[in-house]
Amino acid sequence: MGSNMGMAPDQVQLIKATVPVLVDHGNTITTVFYRNMLAAHPELNSVFNTANQANGHQPRALAGALYAYASHIDDLGALSSAVELICNKHASLYIKPDDYKIVGKYLLEAMAEVLGAALTPEIHAAWAAAYWQLADLMIGRENQLYQQSNGWTDWFEFKVADKVKESDEITSFYLAPADGKPLPAFRPGQYISVQVFVPDLKYPQARQYSLSDQPRPDYYRISVKKEKGVDSAAPDATAHAGYVSNLLHDTVNKGDTVKVSHPCGDFFLSATDEPAHPVVLISAGVGLTPLTSIFNTLTSKPSSNRKLHFIHGARSSSVRAFQDHISSLTKQYPNLQATFFTSQPSEEDTQGVDYHHVGRVNLDKLASQKDLFLDNSQTEYYVCGPEKFMTDMESSLKSQGVSADRIKMELFGTGGVPH
Numbered sequence: 001m002g003s004n005m006g007m008a009p010d011q012v013q014l015i016k017a018t019v020p021v022l023v024d025h026g027n028t029i030t031t032v033f034y035r036n037m038l039a040a041h042p043e044l045n046s047v048f049n050t051a052n053q054a055n056g057h058q059p060r061a062l063a064g065a066l067y068a069y070a071s072h073i074d075d076l077g078a079l080s081s082a083v084e085l086i087c088n089k090h091a092s093l094y095i096k097p098d099d100y101k102i103v104g105k106y107l108l109e110a111m112a113e114v115l116g117a118a119l120t121p122e123i124h125a126a127w128a129a130a131y132w133q134l135a136d137l138m139i140g141r142e143n144q145l146y147q148q149s150n151g152w153t154d155w156f157e158f159k160v161a162d163k164v165k166e167s168d169e170i171t172s173f174y175l176a177p178a179d180g181k182p183l184p185a186f187r188p189g190q191y192i193s194v195q196v197f198v199p200d201l202k203y204p205q206a207r208q209y210s211l212s213d214q215p216r217p218d219y220y221r222i223s224v225k226k227e228k229g230v231d232s233a234a235p236d237a238t239a240h241a242g243y244v245s246n247l248l249h250d251t252v253n254k255g256d257t258v259k260v261s262h263p264c265g266d267f268f269l270s271a272t273d274e275p276a277h278p279v280v281l282i283s284a285g286v287g288l289t290p291l292t293s294i295f296n297t298l299t300s301k302p303s304s305n306r307k308l309h310f311i312h313g314a315r316s317s318s319v320r321a322f323q324d325h326i327s328s329l330t331k332q333y334p335n336l337q338a339t340f341f342t343s344q345p346s347e348e349d350t351q352g353v354d355y356h357h358v359g360r361v362n363l364d365k366l367a368s369q370k371d372l373f374l375d376n377s378q379t380e381y382y383v384c385g386p387e388k389f390m391t392d393m394e395s396s397l398k399s400q401g402v403s404a405d406r407i408k409m410e411l412f413g414t415g416g417v418p419h
């Protein structure tokens, strides 16, 4: 990201001066923003995740993003990976330049509504300039991403060619294009958005799902966890049952159609044909889906003798997807290995078969540190799962001398506003 092209130096200082205001009022501003914008533009409900609106996650995430932007307004390079991630998600949802006009209008109006006279004309002008500086940059990047999408520029109808239960919680959907034409390839690790009409809401919702198989011309596979939500009596009652995952599990069957967007995402396997680089895949829960795409891609070449270690954590083997698939391949090929952690083994689970270690994923528990291929300075580590899991794994790898550029992960969070 470049310098502050569109902003005067005193405006940059004004934005920095509003950082404490965002700490105190950011969440109120973004809550008012979403309320007013969605009331005036109900058609945008289909773009935003309604569950995350209801539980306050979306306003908190946007407040965190505003805070991060204001804090780094004179050092925008620090935000480039977060911006790249958001632009990919926008491209996956077909966000257009006109959408930025609506968002800018309601964001500035929400600031005025919440801050009142404290939002002086100078601060208002500085925020308008700051908003459009970032919006222009994102519009430019999203335009590039649309140009790379093989002409696929809108939702496209796909048929569910197969629906396969992978575990008690995860089911795969094999999605074939309705026109039967060959699909464009994707980079293993990338995702698609799937859009379905939600009868309870009376409008569609879209969610991003990682592609869970190697690129193939005839179908895209996603593997979806049924998000049951949290009982409202529970202490952490913030999780709303997933609108889309429950519909997919319960009502979308073989032969039905869903809308799909082109593959996006900046978390992907970096080099598929370089056997010198060992690869370690570290995941928890449904976070194994993009890593299974990487695993299947790398193991699809029988001639490859690349060292590959699949590490996965689950509550029990009944909720672990792809266990038999991964285990059978690792038994067949000496260059492949798998280590399964299970935090609550059931009576049916057998140590050495269904899992290797009791507890959450802990890299210190591996039989030998050579299992992480630490002696090879080219080893790449792909990490996916709950956010805290990813940051813990990153710290663990860094403490063992792995450089940050070899640890790949996709952190959707924005860091939030400090308390």
Ligand SMILES: NC(=O)C1=CN([C@@H]2O[C@H](COP(=O)(O)OP(=O)(O)OC[C@H]3O[C@@H](n4cnc5c(N)ncnc54)[C@H](OP(=O)(O)O)[C@@H]3O)[C@@H](O)[C@H]2O)C=CC1
Pocket: 191, 210, 225, 284, 285, 286, 287, 288, 289, 290, 313, 314, 315, 343, 344, 360, 361, 384, 385, 386, 387, 388, 389, 390, 392, 410
């Ligand atoms: N970027 C991407 O492409 C994708 C990202 N994801 C992310 O993966 C996460 C979903 O995982 P989900 O299956 O719902 O997770 P769960 O909450 O069901 O947990 C799955 C497993 O991870 C363990 N775990 C949770 N937190 C930690 C931690 N801090 N350290 C070690 N182990 C931990 C759990 O331990 P325990 O048994 O003790 O509860 C459990 O065994 C989501 O955050 C989602 O965003 C998922 C798919 C794709």
